[in-house]
Amino acid sequence: MTSVVIIGFGNVGQHLFQAFEEVSGASVVQVYSRKEQLDLDDTPITNSLQDLTEADLYILAVPDDIISDFSEQLPFSNRLVVHTSGSVSMEMLSEENRKGIFYPLQTFSKDHEVNFKEIPICCEAVYEEDLELIMSLGELISDKVVQIDSEKRTRLHLAAVFVNNFTNHLYHLSDSYLKKNDIDFDLLKPLIKETAIKVQTLSPFEAQTGPAKRKDRKTINKHLELMEDREYRKLYRSLTKSISKTHGKKL
Amino acid sequence: MTSVVIIGFGNVGQHLFQAFEEVSGASVVQVYSRKEQLDLDDTPITNSLQDLTEADLYILAVPDDIISDFSEQLPFSNRLVVHTSGSVSMEMLSEENRKGIFYPLQTFSKDHEVNFKEIPICCEAVYEEDLELIMSLGELISDKVVQIDSEKRTRLHLAAVFVNNFTNHLYHLSDSYLKKNDIDFDLLKPLIKETAIKVQTLSPFEAQTGPAKRKDRKTINKHLELMEDREYRKLYRSLTKSISKTHGKKL
Numbered sequence: 001m002t003s004v005v006i007i008g009f010g011n012v013g014q015h016l017f018q019a020f021e022e023v024s025g026a027s028v029v030q031v032y033s034r035k036e037q038l039d040l041d042d043t044p045i046t047n048s049l050q051d052l053t054e055a056d057l058y059i060l061a062v063p064d065d066i067i068s069d070f071s072e073q074l075p076f077s078n079r080l081v082v083h084t085s086g087s088v089s090m091e092m093l094s095e096e097n098r099k100g101i102f103y104p105l106q107t108f109s110k111d112h113e114v115n116f117k118e119i120p121i122c123c124e125a126v127y128e129e130d131l132e133l134i135m136s137l138g139e140l141i142s143d144k145v146v147q148i149d150s151e152k153r154t155r156l157h158l159a160a161v162f163v164n165n166f167t168n169h170l171y172h173l174s175d176s177y178l179k180k181n182d183i184d185f186d187l188l189k190p191l192i193k194e195t196a197i198k199v200q201t202l203s204p205f206e207a208q209t210g211p212a213k214r215k216d217r218k219t220i221n222k223h224l225e226l227m228e229d230r231e232y233r234k235l236y237r238s239l240t241k242s243i244s245k246t247h248g249k250k251l
Numbered sequence: 252m253t254s255v256v257i258i259g260f261g262n263v264g265q266h267l268f269q270a271f272e273e274v275s276g277a278s279v280v281q282v283y284s285r286k287e288q289l290d291l292d293d294t295p296i297t298n299s300l301q302d303l304t305e306a307d308l309y310i311l312a313v314p315d316d317i318i319s320d321f322s323e324q325l326p327f328s329n330r331l332v333v334h335t336s337g338s339v340s341m342e343m344l345s346e347e348n349r350k351g352i353f354y355p356l357q358t359f360s361k362d363h364e365v366n367f368k369e370i371p372i373c374c375e376a377v378y379e380e381d382l383e384l385i386m387s388l389g390e391l392i393s394d395k396v397v398q399i400d401s402e403k404r405t406r407l408h409l410a411a412v413f414v415n416n417f418t419n420h421l422y423h424l425s426d427s428y429l430k431k432n433d434i435d436f437d438l439l440k441p442l443i444k445e446t447a448i449k450v451q452t453l454s455p456f457e458a459q460t461g462p463a464k465r466k467d468r469k470t471i472n473k474h475l476e477l478m479e480d481r482e483y484r485k486l487y488r489s490l491t492k493s494i495s496k497t498h499g500k501k502l
Binding site: 063112170171183189219245 | 316358360362405408416438451456485487495
């Protein structure tokens, strides 16, 4: 049984806690959170780093910019401390403890359950033994546990920004554009879903369709006329150009 | 029983044929296709427009740029002829027949089945009676049939380009970037799916996360350093700027 302390109880901390609660083999022995009136049934909660209990693993699930500070403040040494961030290097953790990474590659929201089994967990550690412990723990909750170093993890995180943050922003731009023109965004939802499901089995290169790919200048010009906002036209042009380049057609 | 002739048997034509085959209330009495050796069991096929049989509705499921030509070549008049395109105006159809639109808002691929019930069908017609026939036909195969005029349909199609073509291209850029760095694109697939599923219930504005939204200059700079390709950096910058603007934060 691996004992775990979760430090930080935002979206990632809460989802991890939930996932560990549902399996045997791991036990969350304490949660650190500054939130008062948190009720986790049998799991003790503290809001003081001084009161952290002993455990096999400390998971720092705090915002990127305070990971380093938090790890420096831990009142113990030579224990295994990991963080959960995609973009923060392992080196940012304090030298006082044994370092590692436990990065679940997913977007977590309050009130939106996710199936942890499908979430890739990217692991790293300085010592082989620690890596084994981290990966075994990952395998309790996920079917996709991989070892990946800090540089590759940051590159993966960058790619995740493209498919998650940027994609979601394209959804927002569409939503906003349709609202202005009194058209229901719900009409696009099945298309949004299908676009994401298609690339689960087809490569995005093969899945590409649309006016930019087929060099349909007429439709592209009509679209440009229908965008009153300069920013939309600019993004439309850049992305259209990038698609044409990818598919070997000059516009 | 509404009798239908499908003209053109590409992705849209084939998926429509399949959908009509599965319901009672509509019957595809003929398919026009230039493909030889097509076998549709009981449905007659022709490759000559001169041999088109009589029907309540003719669905032109041909590429955008030949819709107009095809409609001009039909050897009859005063019948109901619709096209299935998102971006071609109803006016492009020949004056010889009664015009209409039957636009299923989805991306269709060979060998990838879709659930037609979920696909919005956008309808338009010159005459009220024709509109009723088109919409009733749509309701046989879909739970979401709406009336929408040509201008709004084109705007909807433009928004669809953002959430489908552009989004898929972002998937491709990630795929390509990861390949170059020897990282498995499969790791992003659960995130891609979750991003699309999240906005089925949450607005994309609420769903937004990431460094651009939280004004995380450090991560943004690190990402920019990790992109060797100028085009990637340019797109990253434009989209990051657009997100910051949307969420009221200057970078």
